[in-house]
Amino acid sequence: MGDMSETSSTFGGLHERVRNLARTVAAIHADDVDRMARFPSETLAALREACVLSAPVPVALGGAGLTLSEQAQLCATLGKACGASGMVLAMHFSQLACLTRHCGANENFEAYLRELHAHQYLLASMTSEQGTFGDTRTSICALQVEGETFTLEKDATTGSYCAFADAILVTCRRDADAAGSDQVLALVARSQYELTQSSDWDTMGMRGTCSPGFRLKSRAPSWQVVPGPFADCAAETMVPYSHVLWAALWSGIVAGASARAADCVRSAARKTPGRTPATALALARLAAGLQALRQQWLALAHEFDVLDADPDQRAALHGMNWALKFNSLKVNASNAAPQLVHMALQIVGIPGYKNSGPYSLSRHYRDVLSASLMISNERVLAKNADMLLVLKDF
Ligand SMILES: Cc1cc2nc3c(=O)[nH]c(=O)nc-3n(C[C@H](O)[C@H](O)[C@H](O)COP(=O)(O)OP(=O)(O)OC[C@H]3O[C@@H](n4cnc5c(N)ncnc54)[C@H](O)[C@@H]3O)c2cc1C
Numbered sequence: 001m002g003d004m005s006e007t008s009s010t011f012g013g014l015h016e017r018v019r020n021l022a023r024t025v026a027a028i029h030a031d032d033v034d035r036m037a038r039f040p041s042e043t044l045a046a047l048r049e050a051c052v053l054s055a056p057v058p059v060a061l062g063g064a065g066l067t068l069s070e071q072a073q074l075c076a077t078l079g080k081a082c083g084a085s086g087m088v089l090a091m092h093f094s095q096l097a098c099l100t101r102h103c104g105a106n107e108n109f110e111a112y113l114r115e116l117h118a119h120q121y122l123l124a125s126m127t128s129e130q131g132t133f134g135d136t137r138t139s140i141c142a143l144q145v146e147g148e149t150f151t152l153e154k155d156a157t158t159g160s161y162c163a164f165a166d167a168i169l170v171t172c173r174r175d176a177d178a179a180g181s182d183q184v185l186a187l188v189a190r191s192q193y194e195l196t197q198s199s200d201w202d203t204m205g206m207r208g209t210c211s212p213g214f215r216l217k218s219r220a221p222s223w224q225v226v227p228g229p230f231a232d233c234a235a236e237t238m239v240p241y242s243h244v245l246w247a248a249l250w251s252g253i254v255a256g257a258s259a260r261a262a263d264c265v266r267s268a269a270r271k272t273p274g275r276t277p278a279t280a281l282a283l284a285r286l287a288a289g290l291q292a293l294r295q296q297w298l299a300l301a302h303e304f305d306v307l308d309a310d311p312d313q314r315a316a317l318h319g320m321n322w323a324l325k326f327n328s329l330k331v332n333a334s335n336a337a338p339q340l341v342h343m344a345l346q347i348v349g350i351p352g353y354k355n356s357g358p359y360s361l362s363r364h365y366r367d368v369l370s371a372s373l374m375i376s377n378e379r380v381l382a383k384n385a386d387m388l389l390v391l392k393d394f
Pocket of ligand 1: 091124125126127128129133134135156158159160161206209211370373374375376377378379382
């Protein structure tokens with residue numbers, strides 16, 4: 001692993017590999033992953049083989065240095081075949097961005113990113129916590145630094161694929177005296193923690209993300225605390241990346257559902273040559289909705305990449321205008337995606353309502369319903385409401 005030819009380390013080469021593995025691996029196992037609520041291990045093995053997990057790592061450290069819009073396109077392509085796999089990739093990329101963008105020229109982190117590329121490590125996230133109710137910007141648990149090491153314990157309500165990850169990025173208070181919002185982000189590797197599962201993950205959808213609650217007990221070297229406050233990391237990276245990447249993979253799920261609806265309409269058309277089936281009009285509406293959804297995340301990702309190309313501009317991401325844009329994308333995409341899958345279901349009818357078969361939309365529908373809950377839309381809108389009270393320049 002870690003040995004890619006020149007073409008395959010470009011975005012075009014990587015995207016081609018993801019298209020192939022989405023078709024030949026992720027799509028084949030997606031129903032079983034969903035039915036058994038099991039981790040998509042075949043897809044992850046294929047992603048590792050194709051060096052996709054390190055694609056955002058800077059070229060100088062062995063990766064392909066993909067931009068946000070390029071990462072988002074990979075998530076959309078994978079999400080079309082298997083929503084849970086697309087979500088795992090999106091969450092991994094948003095955690096990885098926190099390291100690539102906030103660890104500067106720190107040689108320990110540089111060595112870690114090289115190692116991540118060589119071994120294709122998978123990164124998970126623990127922001128949720130018992131008692132903070134989905135507010136990612138508050139922690140109860142605190143870092144305890146003793147000399148060159150820290151210990152950290154956290155009771156997380158939801159920890160996607162934590163049992164399968166190579167490392168977890170954990171939000172926590174800076175120290176035992178810090179306020180709940182005075183957070184840092186700590187990296188803990190598998191050999192440095194113990195996990196005790198505290199709840200189950202028998203959900204309607206996104207079953208393959210394997211996201212039960214976990215109690216974490218960890219001890220690690222102090223350099224593994226990401227430099228700077230988590231507030232910076234959240235504004236400049238975690239929120240922009242997660243909202244764009246999630247929106248992209250949700251649009252991928254809609255694309256998967258739309259492809260099944262289109263197959264169904266074409267099959268009807270073949271039975272009545274010379275006559276356009278009545279459902280073709282609804283398919284045209286669905287295609288227009290999907291295009292609008294895609295353009296929303298593509299446009300914002302592009303805007304972000306342009307700004308990000310100039311390091312002096314990064315501070316602008318702390319502005320309310322940018323926070324509103326990313327939050328609004330999250331709310332718009334998570335509201336639109338289930339409606340579009342619903343439109344696909346109306347086109348397909350009963351074969352789409354079945355739990356299996358080539359036209360089944362059951363998995364797509366259930367997976368996409370998680371979108372508005374994953375950081376509750378009401379919580380995101382409440383933040384926007386506060387900002388809009390003071391924002392003058394609309
Ligand atoms: C598929 C999936 C994967 C996930 N993976 C992870 C992971 O890997 N790591 C992790 O840490 N977390 C993960 N999460 C959890 C996620 O990040 C949130 O913490 C969680 O979705 C919030 O849970 P909640 O709905 O119970 O809580 P809350 O956000 O508290 O929402 C509870 C209720 O309160 C309402 N509400 C909340 N705030 C307001 C407000 N201001 N105004 C009005 N109503 C409000 C909401 O609408 C909702 O009805 C995942 C979630 C999902 C769905």
